[in-house]
Amino acid sequence: MRDDLPLASPPLPASAKLAYGIGDFGFGLSWNMVGAFLLFFYTDVALLPAAAVGTLLLVSRLADAAIDPVIGIAVDRTRGRSGRARPWFKWGAVPFGLLCAATFWIPPGSEIIRLLWAVLTFGALGILFSVVNIPYGALLPMMTNRSNERLTLGSLRAAGTAISVIVATAATMPLVGALGGGDQARGFLIVGTLFGLLTTLTTLNLLRCPEQVHAPDQPHRQAVLPQVRAMIANRAWHTVFLFALLNFVRFGAVLAVTPFFAINVLGKPWMISILLPAVSGTLLIGSIIAPPYLKRMGMRRGNLIALLAALPLFALLPLTEGSTAAFLTLYLIGSVLLSITMTAIFAMAAEAIEYHEQLTGTRNEGLLSSGISLSTKIGMALGGALIAFGLASIGYVPGKGGAQVVSGLRWLYYAPIILCMIAQMAVIARYPAIRRATR
Known part of the structure; x- marks a missing residue:
């Protein structure tokens, strides 16, 4: 490991920090509409x-x-006048916004045609999400190497995510009803178009974020396999990767199953617009309390304590289904605790890049950030796929219930939450101590 520590970068202006946080509001607005309602x-x-x-x-x-x-890797090799990450926002903002709308359009024709359209649009949306979101993740360590500012940026990003999920989950169905005039297909298309436009504008706004921390001099065309091997050998990186993967398996499963759970198990469809926004409303709270808490407790211990405190609260949830007040109380407190761990992911991802430089002398922000982005997408996909396959296995049919469906939905709702938290505790216990930049 290298013994020299980097000098602290210049302080960031408030406008740049705000632009960075708003960036994840835009990404989250469209991506969480997809996660919650697709x-x-x-x-x-x-x-x-x-x-x-x-x-x-x-x-x-x-x-x-x-x-x-x-x-x-392409982000790491980018050398433009506006930097390495920011050119990607120019190229990807408009296509990503257009695909957000196309994903919620139903083409006329047979089931095969509709399924092929879903395959094409959802696949392309994921690629374009990578085109803008991987540079976004790489941008944070490029903006600053100050640990306090990284925590602030991570918290602002978490706040942007929180607000976006609140808007996406609370407003989507009412907007679908209001703008669609009773036609859900038309309503989803209009809302997808509106959210896609907002995503495009907030992505372009990221051009206001400066890139102040530069990679040390190194060849632009390094061999790929040694870079990947070094990334996998970075204990901080693969700990964050697994921690984020498990977090988003849980998050993706909760987003996907909650509408079915609220309608068929709780018998209260109106709870959809409370339970889903509450996940991110508590994330907004977590983005405020996480920086001082994690600074005092440290990443490893702070995350472990939050998970240990949240676990019994979610384990008790099945006993409170008959009382809305008790259910929501446990749910909200547990979600606040989990929001601390979700906020921590963004700061840990930046720390993993600093740790990588200490180990290897190279930063590779794009490559390492792509791994964290991949964990997010795979986690959300695994969570959503788990629920989809689960619905098929319990014989779910739209508009029809039954004891088997209700029992199956209970398992699909509670099991991913509890199992993922237990696994996250085992993963975060391996997170290494990381040296900070000097002032």
Whole structure:
């Protein structure tokens, strides 16, 4: 490991920090509409079979295993006047916004035509998400190497994510109803177009973020395999990768199953617009309390304590289904605790890049960020696919319930939350101590 520590970068202006946080509001607005409602849209509006949808969600995201590192390496090799990350926002903002709308359009024709359209649009959306989101993740360590500012940027990003999911989950169905005039297909298309436009504008706004931390002099065309091997050998990186993967398996499963759970188990469809926004409303709270908490407790211990405190609260949830007040109380407190761990991911990802430089003398922000982006997408896909396959296995049919469906939905709702938290505790226990930049 290298003994020299980098000098601290210049302080960031407030406008740049705000632009960075708003960036994830835009990405999250469209991506979390997809995560929360695409399964429902495919099964209940486009009338596609749940098993086929589950396969689509899983295969499309696993294909990103080859695409994301390619984009990450391309970011590292980018040398433009506006930097390494920012040129990608210019190229990808408009196409990504257009695909957000196209994904929620149902072409006329047979089930095969609708399924092929879903395959094409969802696959392309994932690729374009990588084109803008991997540079976005790489941008944070390029903006600053100050640990306090990284925590601030990570918290602002978490706040942007939180607000976007609140808007996406709370407003989507009311907007679909209001703008669609009773036609859900039309309503989803209009809302997808609106959210896609906002995503494009906030992505272009990231051009205001400066790139102040530069990679040390190194060849632009390094061999790929040694870079990948070094990334995998970076204990901080693969710890964050697994921690984020498990986090987003849980998050993706909760987003996908909540509409079905609220309607068929709780018997309260109106709870959809409370439970889903609450996930991100608590993330907004977590983005405020996480920086001082994690600074005091440290990443490893702070995350472990938050997970240990949240676990019994979610384990008790099945006992409170008959009381809305008790259910929501446990749910909200547990979600606040989990929001600390989600906020920590962004700061840990930046730390993993600093740790990589200490180990190897190279930063490779694009490649390492592509891995974290990949964990997010695969996690969301695994969570969504798990629910889709689960719906097929319990014989779910839109508009029909039954004891088997209700029992199956309970397992699909609670098991991913609890199992993923236990696995996250085992993973974060391996997170290494990382030296900070000097002032």
